[in-house]
Amino acid sequence: MSGLALAGLLATAAVTAVPAASATPADRASLTAGDEPDRLKAEYFPEPGGEGRTVQVPADGHGQSGQGARTTAPFSAAEAAVDGTADGLAVTGSTEDRLDIVIVGDGYTAAQQGDFHADAAAKWADITDIEPYKSYQGLFNVWTVDAVSNESGITGDPTADQVKDTALGSYFWCEDIERLICADIDKVASYAAKAPAADLVVVVSNSTKYGGAGYSGLTDEGYPFNGVSTLSSDHASSSLIAAHEIGHSVGLLDDEYTYESYGTWTGREPAGINSTTYTPAQLTAKRAKWYRWLDRPDPTGGTVGTYEGSFYYPYGIFRPTGTSIMRELSSTEFNLPGREAMIAGFYRAGNGLSSTVGTDDTIGSAQPITVDVAPLGALARPELHWYVDGVERAAARGRTTVTVTSLGVRNDGRRHRVTATLTDRTDAVRDPAVRALATDRLSWTVAPGA
Numbered sequence: 208m209s210g211l212a213l214a215g216l217l218a219t220a221a222v223t224a225v226p227a228a229s230a231t232p233a234d235r236a237s238l239t240a241g242d243e244p245d246r247l248k249a250e251y252f253p254e255p256g257g258e259g260r261t262v263q264v265p266a267d268g269h270g271q272s273g274q275g276a277r278t279t280a281p282f283s284a285a286e287a288a289v290d291g292t293a294d295g296l297a298v299t300g301s302t303e304d305r306l307d308i309v310i311v312g313d314g315y316t317a318a319q320q321g322d323f324h325a326d327a328a329a330k331w332a333d334i335t336d337i338e339p340y341k342s343y344q345g346l347f348n349v350w351t352v353d354a355v356s357n358e359s360g361i362t363g364d365p366t367a368d369q370v371k372d373t374a375l376g377s378y379f380w381c382e383d384i385e386r387l388i389c390a391d392i393d394k395v396a397s398y399a400a401k402a403p404a405a406d407l408v409v410v411v412s413n414s415t416k417y418g419g420a421g422y423s424g425l426t427d428e429g430y431p432f433n434g435v436s437t438l439s440s441d442h443a444s445s446s447l448i449a450a451h452e453i454g455h456s457v458g459l460l461d462d463e464y465t466y467e468s469y470g471t472w473t474g475r476e477p478a479g480i481n482s483t484t485y486t487p488a489q490l491t492a493k494r495a496k497w498y499r500w501l502d503r504p505d506p507t508g509g510t511v512g513t514y515e516g517s518f519y520y521p522y523g524i525f526r527p528t529g530t531s532i533m534r535e536l537s538s539t540e541f542n543l544p545g546r547e548a549m550i551a552g553f554y555r556a557g558n559g560l561s562s563t564v565g566t567d568d569t570i571g572s573a574q575p576i577t578v579d580v581a582p583l584g585a586l587a588r589p590e591l592h593w594y595v596d597g598v599e600r601a602a603a604r605g606r607t608t609v610t611v612t613s614l615g616v617r618n619d620g621r622r623h624r625v626t627a628t629l630t631d632r633t634d635a636v637r638d639p640a641v642r643a644l645a646t647d648r649l650s651w652t653v654a655p656g657a
């Protein structure tokens with residue numbers, strides 16, 4: 208895939224630019240000074256392939272766990288040389304045009320940073336084996352940040368009494384739940400800030416033991432990113448945790464699993480894209496939620512309909528398919544409404560079309576205008592069109608370099624407007640509002656007589 212080839216070229220150069228984080232942990236502390244210790248919402252999956260559970264966890268991780276205070280020895284000079292180093296793992300475009308994911312390792316010593324890089328690449332490969340990540344990885348940049356731990360492995364592996372001194376304080380047995388890996392989110396934020404941008408953060412813990420977590424709603428807590436996923440490095444099923452969590456933070460999808468104790472949903476129609484109180488006939492009549500997908504064969508198996516139980520309530524509320532990655536990790540697929548929601552999220556944060564020719568610049572007739580189209584995969588169907596004063600120049604369709612003259616603009620002493628649009632005609636999108644999101648547009652002004 209061309210995106211990966213490009214990433215491979217770009218990955219060789221270490222990132223030197225370290226912009227100021229939009230909210231440092233110190234800023235955040237001042238925002239919340241005097242409050243009770245922060246509690247964050249986190250989700251975990253007790254068993255590989257199972258359903259999730261949500262829980263409140265301490266923001267500062269280990270310090271609140273009652274598992275013994277951590278002592279941090281000063282880093283050696285050799286460690287300091289690599290601690291906090293940011294690299295591009297899969298960089299496909301500028302941060303303004305991409306969803307930026309930052310992967311930070313925990314429980315890797317200075318000598319194990321190579322292992323961390325290999326583990327981070329393997330996790331990203333697992334995630335991008337799943338559609339729609341697979342086809343849309345060209346809308347992502349993936350960065351790694353080296354965090355040097357004094358000890359190898361993390362607390363709670365293999366048993367609850369194991370305590371390790373690590374850079375991010377990650378530990379199993381968070382809230383006495385074996386598979387729940389919590390971390391010190393302020394420390395995670397300070398490392399993530401070393402990358403050029405962070406829309407999402409993944410913490411890979413150096414462990415063969417199954418576990419992980421998804422933190423959500425972090426922007427409300429003053430962090431510069433909304434979601435953090437934790438997962439263990441050497442357990443294949445843990446990658447699915449991150450794939451699920453990005454479903455929340457990027458796709459804005461509800462959990463589709465349920466707690467028997469929640470009983471019957473008695474509220475109004477929920478806001479979530481993938482939960483409804485309506486029957487298929489009502490969805491169609493109201494043109495609501497996933498009505499466009501009803502009765503379609505779905506990648507999760509079966510067909511799209513209304514299946515009872517979603518958003519934690521087993522009764523009185525419905526999900527689109529029997530199973531999906533938002534219900535249980537035995538499914539490695541998003542359902543069709545979920546895929547569409549993910550693609551919408553990708554295009555909310557990313558642009559398929561960019562150009563080094565500034566749209567504020569005034570263009571001369573002979574000046575080439577070159578655009579870059581994000582490298583997209585099989586599910587995507589990007590179409591590039593050119594317009595002059597709103598009228599398409601069909602002969603230029605698909606061209607990534609044009610001149611105003613080649614578009615047939617006469618030098619008539621008038622000001623003209625040249626527009627390039629990239630529309631993703633993917634079959635995975637049916638909602639016109641999402642199609643509009645999946646359409647990117649750039650315009651330039653051609654000066655009279657220029």
Ligand SMILES: [Zn+2]
Nearest residue numbers: 250259451462
């Ligand atoms: Zn979830």
